[in-house]
Amino acid sequence: xxxxxxxxxxxxxxxxxxxxxxxxxxxxxxxxxxxxxxxxxxxxxxxxxxxxxxxxxxxxxxxxxxxxxxxxxxxxxxxxxxxxxxxxxxxxxxxxxx
Numbered sequence: 001x002x003x004x005x006x007x008x009x010x011x012x013x014x015x016x017x018x019x020x021x022x023x024x025x026x027x028x029x030x031x032x033x034x035x036x037x038x039x040x041x042x043x044x045x046x047x048x049x050x051x052x053x054x055x056x057x058x059x060x061x062x063x064x065x066x067x068x069x070x071x072x073x074x075x076x077x078x079x080x081x082x083x084x085x086x087x088x089x090x091x092x093x094x095x096x097x098x
Contacts (some may be wrong), residue, residue: 002027008020012082018088025091028095029049032049032050034066043046046096051096052095053097062094063090063097065091066097069072
């Protein structure tokens with residue numbers, strides 16, 4: 001799922017493509033939850049689909065912290081000028097950022 005999610009993230013250019021990405025992100029979360037129900041992941045690492053944050057609070061906090069860190073500049077990251085892509089990146093990084 002992650003590679004298609006990354007492809008959708010890379011393709012975000014407008015509201016329509018942002019919503020497609022958002023739907024895929026939600027599907028990825030649900031898929032991980034089903035996998036965790038069948039075969040729980042270690043509490044010390046990411047889930048089966050790479051989700052580092054298992055609660056909405058943790059997810060939103062990570063998204064905000066990554067967003068704030070990326071404003072000042074991160075190595076190998078260039079902030080996009082397209083607001084839809086930036087919003088998608090913030091939401092995606094909430095999945096991965098610790």
